[in-house]
Amino acid sequence: MVFVFTVGMLPVTKSFAYTGGSLEGKTLRLGTSITDNGIGTNNSTDGNETTGATLEKNGLKDTLWYEFTSLTEVFSFRLRAKLDTTAANNAVYVLYFDQNGVEIHRQLVQLSTAATTTDIDTPKNGVKKVAVLNPSPDASRTIYEFDVFTNTDTTPPMNVSNLNSSNVTDTSFSVNWIKPNDLDYDKAEIYLDGVLKGSVAATNIQNYSFSGLLSDKSFIVKVVSVDRTGNKSSGSTVTVKTNVKPDVTAPGNVTDLIGTPTYNAVSLSWTNPPDQDFARVKVYENGVYKRTVTKDNTTALFENLEPETVYAFKVTSIDNTGNESTGATIEVKTLKIPEISDIKDLKAEAKFDRVKLSWELPQDQYFHHVNIYRKEIEDQSFFEDMFGSSSVSAATTEDGYTPMFETNGTYWTDLTVKSDADYKYKVTAENTAGYETQGLEVEASTPQETPPKMEDVEYKENENGDYVVTWKNPITGKVKIFVGGNEYLTVPAAQGTATIPKADLKYNSYGAPDVTVKPVSDSGLEGEEETPPKFGNGDTPFSVGELLQTGNGLLWYVSPLLLLALAFLLVPKLRGLITQNIKKDSPRSEKALERRTGRSEERELRTENKEQQHEKIERDHIERQDRHVGREFNGKVEKIEAPGRPIREENRVGEKPTPIIERRATKERHLRVREARQKREPREPSRRVREARTPREPRKGRGAS
Incomplete structure (x- = not known):
């Protein structure tokens, strides 16, 4: 902004005054304040030292003031004045005020009874009024000359921005804009087609409305910015066209x-x-x-x-x-509420954990849904049976039924029943107006729950040694896992698998994992336990292939020994048979036989004695076997005929027990053996005649009678 000094510090025609000041020749107001116009006087601005304006005591006409047309920058003032009489306060104040009447500067000037001139620089911007005030309540003052010196603004403000129209009708519209940022921006002047229509102060909303215009016509609006000095911008323009006159005729009715x-x-x-x-x-x-x-x-x-x-x-x-x-x-x-018919063919299908109801829906236009009710029939007393009453649980309706469900379908499954219980259901139809039919009833009895059973159970150990159990059934309820006879884990049956870490695994005496699984239904009913094979992977600790392979391996080691044993047993007999046949066919044997014929009688006698000795030895041997077998046989018979009774009687003190021997069964057997031996060809008698031994007495304690 450029300021031009309109007045310089030039001497006037008289030594105490200036010419060209902003107040030169202006009319000042003399009143009680800057808002009191009082009287007008130019005695203090005429440049004559003999004329002046008297400021009365404070509270009277004590203020001499002037208002600029716009805000002004004051940089100095000159005052020539004197005291009319000496008083306690011998000064005056020079005051500056802004556009709102707020004091923005105060300068004290001391006076005397003789007229004196005072020049003081007081640069101040935004001054709207200047005044001289007598603060003394006792004496007046005479102001001969008072003038201020100002800078003059000749630079116009910036134009408004964002000028646009709004609320356009066929006869009116409005324009809006943003004011410039100039500090001395004062107002905006509004022109319509070059004609000034009004102004909008800087402090107001930057908007202006036009009305009473012609429809369907274009108008040029110009907005000019004005500062406090009165400088005007070139202005901003916008063209606005009013709307076509609207249609005000309503269409015809339907x-x-x-x-x-x-x-x-x-x-x-x-x-x-x-x-x-x-x-x-x-x-x-x-x-x-x-x-x-x-x-x-x-x-x-x-x-x-x-x-x-x-x-x-x-x-x-x-x-x-x-x-x-x-x-x-x-x-x-509207019509009367229609009635609807009831459902048909109500059926109930019961299982231990559910009851399924099915029905046919009514074919009514206003049918909306069905209501399902239930009551559990408990045991009745004799009195209740006689009079036909029944006790119900959880009754919430007048007839003892509890509302269970609403549906517009044709079936519903009750999953809240208990096993081995009796229930009664009622299904009613309801229309769109809320009307409910009487309904149909049906009874259902749930059977006892069947214990769950494990099916398709498999056991295996994975690579890291963990034991994995899998199953296909059951798929509801739970499955308990036992390890070493103790409950280890419970998993949902639908999971179908359970894993036992190697560290928690225990084994039975066959070296197989000691694991047991048991199914449990949703109601808590437990089924039978399922265990893996005793030997781990089968009923035996080895397979058939392994058994054959092991047997073949043993034969390789055992067969030579068997052949050697057979050789020891058969070779001597074969040798004896060969030798005997050779002797029978040789002449030497015939001669030996002839030599023995002379001794036939002696040989017969010896043979007879030898046979007697053999019979005696064989008889003794048979008796000993009879005694032994008899004891065992009698003991078995006593156990069979008198179980629980001691086989032998209590022994007497100092005596051995005498066994009871039953020889009948054993004698018959040994007689048959003896007859068979006699029928066989007798062996050749030995050359050496053995003397008959005296039969020895049977040992004590062996059952001898």
């Missing part, structure tokens, strides 16, 4: 308005008007707007109405401009 009622709804239908600018219809119910329907539709449905009630409807037409017709009206009365 025709053929028809209302079709039910007990709780009304369906409206109509024919739209033929107007080219027809856009939509509005529908009112009992005078209250309810909805808008586009021109593509000609129906409207109103629901949730009261039965047997009259409703007044009005349908108005709306065009593109918004004009609304008077509307077509109709009154419609």
Whole structure:
């Protein structure tokens, strides 16, 4: 901003005054304050030292002041004054005020009874008023000359920005803008087609409205910025065109308005008007707007109405401009609530954990859903059986039923039943108005729950040694896992698998994992335990292939030994047979036989004695065997005939027990053996005649009689 000094420090015609000051020749106001216009005087601005204005005592006409046309920068003042009389306060104040009357500067000037001139620099911007004040309540002052020196602003403010129009109609519009940032911006002047229409102060909303204009016409609006000095900008312009005069004629009403009622709804239908600018219809119910329907539709449905009630409807037409017709009206009365029929073919299928109900729905137009009720029939006393009453649990209705479910389907499954219990169900039909039928009843008895069973169980050890158990059934309930006879883990049956870490695994005496699984139903019923094979992977600790392989291996080691043993047993006998045959065929043997014929009698005697000795030895041997076998046989017989009775009697003190021997069975057997031996060919008698031994007495304690 450029300032031009309009007044310099030039001496006036008289030594005590200046010429060219901002107050030179101006009329000052003399009053009680800067708001009191009082009287006007120029005695203090005429440059004559003999004339002046008297400031009365404080509280009277004590203020001499002047107001600039705009805010001004004051950089100095000159004052020539004197005291009329000496008083306690011998000074005056020079004051500056802003546009709101707020004091922004105060300068004290001391006076004397002789006139003196004072020049003081007081640079201050935004000054609207200057004044001289007598603060003394006792004496007056005479002001001969008072002048201020200012800078003059010749630079205009910036133009307004963002000038635009709004709220355009056929006869009016508004313009808006953003004011400039100049500190001395004061107002905006508004021109319409070059004609000043008004102004908007800087402190107001930057908006201006025009009205009473012609429709469908363009206007040029110019907004000029003005500062406090009065400088004006070049101005900003905008062209605004008013709208075409709108259509104020409403379209025709709809025709053929028809209302079709039910007990709780009304369906409206109509024919739209033929107007080219027809856009939509509005529908009112009992005078209250309810909805808008586009021109593509000609129906409207109103629901949730009261039965047997009259409703007044009005349908108005709306065009593109918004004009609304008077509307077509109709009154419609809703129907009476209809009754519906009951369901059919109610059936119940019971299992231990559920009861499935099925039925046929009624074929009524207003059917909505079915209600399902249940009550559990408990044991009845004799008195209740006699009079036909039954006790129910959780009863919430008058007839003892508890509401369970609502559905519009044809079946429902009750999963809240208990096993081995009796239930009674009632299923009713309900229409859209809430009317409920009497309903049908059915009884169902759930059987006892069958214990769950493990199926397709497999056991295996994975690579890291963990033991894995898998199964296909059951898929409901739980499965308990036992390790070493103790419950180790419980998992959901649907999981189908359980893993036992190697560190927690225990083994049985066969070296197989000691693991047991037991199924448990959802109700807590436990099934039979399932155990893995005793030997781990089968019923034996080895397979058939392993057994054959092991047997073949043993034969390789055992067969040589068997052959050697057979050789020791058979070779001597074969040698004896060969030798005997050779002797029979040789002449030497015949001669030996002849030599022995002479001794036939002796040989017969010896043979007879030898046979007697053999019979004696054989008889003794048979008796010993009989005694031994008899003891065992008698003991078995006693156990069979008298179980629990001691086989032998109590021994007497100092005596050995005498065994009871039954020889009949053993003698028969040994006689048969003896006869068989006699029938066989006798062996050749030995050359050496053995002397008969004296039969020895049987040992004590061996059952000898």
